[in-house]
Structure formats: structure tokens, C-alpha cells
Amino acid sequence: MARPLSHRVMSFAGRALVVAILGFIILPAFVVAVASFNEKALLSFPPQQLSLRWFYNAINYKDFQSGFYNGLIVMLASSFLALFVGAAFAYVIDRYEFRGKNVIEGLLLAPLVVPHFTVGLGMLILAAQIGAARTFSLVIVCHVVLVLPFVLRSVYISLRNLDQRLELAAASLGAKPGRVLATVTLPLLMPGLVSGWLFAAILSFNEFTASLFVTVQRTQTLPVAMYNYVREYADPTMAAISVIFIVVTATLLALANSFLGLGKVLNVEQAR
Amino acid sequence: MNAHDTISPTATRRPFLKLFTAPAVITAAIFAISMLAILQFSIRKHIPGSLDVGGFTLANFAGMLHPLYAKVFFQTVWLCLLTAVISLVLGYPLAYALVRSTNLFVKSFILITTVTPLFLGEVVRTYSWIVVLGNNGFVNSVLMQTGIIATPLQLLFTVTGVTIALVHVTLPVVVIMLAAAIAHIDPDYEKAAESLGAGPVRVFLTVTLPLSGPGIVAGLTTAFAWTFSAFATPQLVGGGKVNMVSNLVYQLGFANFNFPFAAALCVAGLALTYVSIFVMRTSLRPLEKVGLH
Numbered sequence: 001m002a003r004p005l006s007h008r009v010m011s012f013a014g015r016a017l018v019v020a021i022l023g024f025i026i027l028p029a030f031v032v033a034v035a036s037f038n039e040k041a042l043l044s045f046p047p048q049q050l051s052l053r054w055f056y057n058a059i060n061y062k063d064f065q066s067g068f069y070n071g072l073i074v075m076l077a078s079s080f081l082a083l084f085v086g087a088a089f090a091y092v093i094d095r096y097e098f099r100g101k102n103v104i105e106g107l108l109l110a111p112l113v114v115p116h117f118t119v120g121l122g123m124l125i126l127a128a129q130i131g132a133a134r135t136f137s138l139v140i141v142c143h144v145v146l147v148l149p150f151v152l153r154s155v156y157i158s159l160r161n162l163d164q165r166l167e168l169a170a171a172s173l174g175a176k177p178g179r180v181l182a183t184v185t186l187p188l189l190m191p192g193l194v195s196g197w198l199f200a201a202i203l204s205f206n207e208f209t210a211s212l213f214v215t216v217q218r219t220q221t222l223p224v225a226m227y228n229y230v231r232e233y234a235d236p237t238m239a240a241i242s243v244i245f246i247v248v249t250a251t252l253l254a255l256a257n258s259f260l261g262l263g264k265v266l267n268v269e270q271a272r
Numbered sequence: 273m274n275a276h277d278t279i280s281p282t283a284t285r286r287p288f289l290k291l292f293t294a295p296a297v298i299t300a301a302i303f304a305i306s307m308l309a310i311l312q313f314s315i316r317k318h319i320p321g322s323l324d325v326g327g328f329t330l331a332n333f334a335g336m337l338h339p340l341y342a343k344v345f346f347q348t349v350w351l352c353l354l355t356a357v358i359s360l361v362l363g364y365p366l367a368y369a370l371v372r373s374t375n376l377f378v379k380s381f382i383l384i385t386t387v388t389p390l391f392l393g394e395v396v397r398t399y400s401w402i403v404v405l406g407n408n409g410f411v412n413s414v415l416m417q418t419g420i421i422a423t424p425l426q427l428l429f430t431v432t433g434v435t436i437a438l439v440h441v442t443l444p445v446v447v448i449m450l451a452a453a454i455a456h457i458d459p460d461y462e463k464a465a466e467s468l469g470a471g472p473v474r475v476f477l478t479v480t481l482p483l484s485g486p487g488i489v490a491g492l493t494t495a496f497a498w499t500f501s502a503f504a505t506p507q508l509v510g511g512g513k514v515n516m517v518s519n520l521v522y523q524l525g526f527a528n529f530n531f532p533f534a535a536a537l538c539v540a541g542l543a544l545t546y547v548s549i550f551v552m553r554t555s556l557r558p559l560e561k562v563g564l565h
Contacts (some may be wrong), residue, residue, distance in 0.1 A: 028400030206393030
């Protein structure tokens, strides 16, 4: 059945609108990519001559190098800690009712609403109050608090979608709770665990505002180093490192999408 | 039905409860204590030139009534509202297309494009907008080379520029929240309306849009809170001309070393965030209720 002309016009307009909005999202990445390959230090469009010198600069810049390694340490520690804390608690939220459950859950989800600068300042003051130095531990604790809601959410959604009859079957065949957890529950939760960890890792590596408050020169992560660079210099070195960031992040997410199905993890899949 | 009736009597009836809750309790406690530390600092006297704090006082909160600070609070709330509403308007079509598109490639493309900026962090995105909006930046170069304008438009350091960059930061999370709501609407409702003769506009306005109410409320409030949290965007795109609470907190803490006042600003900011979210929720309650059917 042919749809009336007015419907087709509207569907075309709808599509054009979606393309325009996607264009708005992509525009800065596109512009930064063009700027990063420009030979001249001054931003100009379109570029006269192409060059890789800004990428060379970015990779060899000392603060970016140390920021990268610091960020890696913080990311690995905080993402695995958050995965451990978040997955365990998601299991408890899904299965049990007990006193104080809502309070703990509320506190752990609060960093979604509490501004990052407030969390950063709070951690900084807390460290100062107990006389702790501004070490990696402080940055890691701060990041665990910030990324935990995302782990909780993705593991919790996976737990909701898990067929508990499989666990019952294993238990009725004599498997102890520990064995059921290790051989049935955990393998079934893998997509939620992996994507929760990935979210935590990417968010931690890219976290800026709270890190600005809790890091010192020695523990400075990459986004903080980049921020300091932007404040001091105006050349496209920053564009080059941004392009690397964008490409790596998009690639990781695309891989996660094809292997784990991000739509399901983010709960945006149509239920039919 | 009890899942654990079949387990031997020696096994705990609620396995792993304590073991799995303990790490969460510790993390929640650290967070709670850090918030209490801020609260405690906010009512302490600042000793100029020292990082130690003096006795208890309410002077920090009284000091916030100065027009200079009051203006920043108003500007922050205004920017948050503006950003939340624009993100909602731009996010809806995208969320709708993401959920309803039948083409798998299109779906994945929209999803990745939308989600990537969410994970990129504020610095990269803010820097990108400086390159786009600057006086020698992309927009001005294009407009000047095509002869549309003779002198560059001032986009950096303006509310317009800051809002554009802020919308870019909040759009992904709004899209995800809206998409989750739209995905849970039973398509049969729309088909029913269609079969009764409603055109697509009418189906959308009377069925889809109201049923996605909870997503709209969640998207608006989250966008508001996230914008409130923005620091690099107002700092770099606003360039001191457009200031938000976050910029004040940083300046007072790290330029003036007045941590008690910075803490008081955080407390006031947090209270303002929760009050704003409460007001938004309350005034949008009819919208939230419709969706529950």
C-alpha cells in the first residue's frame, strides 16, 4: 500500500533532521581531525598543506607521556575495583531485600547527580583532614566513586535479563552456591561485566574535573595534562592528541557494540 | 517460590549477602565522609595564607549573597535549563530514530556516534569546540570565505558558544535516557491509534510522546545535573566571561586557597541542583504518570 505523499515528505524531513543532528555531534571531531593534519600552527580552513608533525609532537610531549602512564595506572586500578564492588553489589540489589539497601544504593548512585568538582573537592579535603598525601590511591578512590554507577547499572541490567531457572537447575543438581555463581551466573553475566568494566575504564581514563582537584604534577592524568596544554599553547598538538582519543574511544565502543551489543547493555533495545 | 529451598540446610539461605555488600558499604562510606568533609569545611573560618581552617562561622554562606556570586548562580541555573531543554529537543528525534530504525547499520551508526562523545571526556570535546567556534576557527573561516560575513562572529566567550558546547556534552546521555523510554513503549499502542485512522503526527503527539514521559523527565533532570557539573567547557569556551559555579569553586580553591568558601559554594550548588531537580520533577509529574500506564 503506497503511503500518501504527506507521509513520505514527513518521513524525509524526519530523516534530514536526524542527519543534521548527527552532523552537529560529529562536526567538532571532523574539524579537529582536519586541524590536526594541517601543516601550519595557525588554525585555517581548508588546510594548505598536510603534515603529521602535530601527531609527532603529541606523542613526544613529556607531560602527555607521563599523563598517559599515570592515567593507565589509575584506569586499571579503578576500573577493576569498581567492577568488583559494583558487580557484587548489583547481585545483592537484584536478589535480596535488607535494611539499608536503599541508602547504600542511593549513595553509590549519587555521583551521577553530585557535580564532579564537588566530589573532587570533597576527596581533596578528606585527604587533607586525615593527613594523607595526594597519591595515586586518592585519585583511584575518587575514580572508583565516579565510575561505579555505570558498572552498577550495566551489571544490574544483565542480572535482570538473566534466566534464574538456570541457577535453580544447577542448585537442584547439587551445586553449592559458590559453584552456581562461578559456573552459571558469572558466565551468563559476562557481557554485562565486560561492558561495565569497559565503561568504567574509558570514563576513568577520560575523567577530568575531579582529577584536576585530586592530582598533583606527579599523578597528573592525561586529560589534566591536556587541559594544562590548552591553557598554555594554541598549536594543533592538542588537535592531534584529541584525534587519537576520538579514534581509540570510538573503536573500543564499536568493538564492544559488535561483540556485546551495546543496545542491550544500555537498555535501548526495542522489546518485542 | 523460594530459590534456595533446594539447597542443603547447611548452606546459607542468602549466600554472599555480607561478602558482596561489604565493599559497597566501604565505598559508600568513603563517599559519604567526603561529602561530610565538605559540609564541615563550609562552616569554617578561612585563615588567609594558611590551609588550616578556623572556628565555626556562617560567613561563607552570607558572603555568597554578594551580587557577584548571586549572578554566577543565576547564570549557572539558566545555562543548565537552556542546555537541558535544547538537548531534549535535539535528542528526541535521534532517540526515536535509534530505537525505531530497522536498518542494523543505521542503528549501530547512530548508537556509536551518540555514545562516543559521552565517553570522550570534557577536555577533548571542549577543545574541539574552541577550534570550531574560534575567531579563526571553522565556522568563521567558512562564513568569511563564502563571503557571508566580513568580520568574524564572536562565538567564543559568549553564552551562545558555551551553550552549544554544553549541549554537545549532555546530548548523548539525554538520547540514551529517551531511547530507553521509547524502547519500552509497546508498538501495539501506536498501531491501534493508526488503525483507528490517526495520522503519523497525531500518533506521535497523542501516543508516543506522552508514553515516553518518564524518559523526558529523566533526560531533563540528568542533563541539568550534568551541565551543573561542567567545568572545562565554561572555563575554556567561556574564557572568564561566562562563569559557572564550578569555575568559582576552582578559582577560590586553587587561586585564593579559600577552601572553606569553595566548600560552601559546593554545598549551595548541590542544594540548588537537588531543589531544581525536585521542582522539575514536581512540575512534570503529570508527564511521568502518563507513562506508567
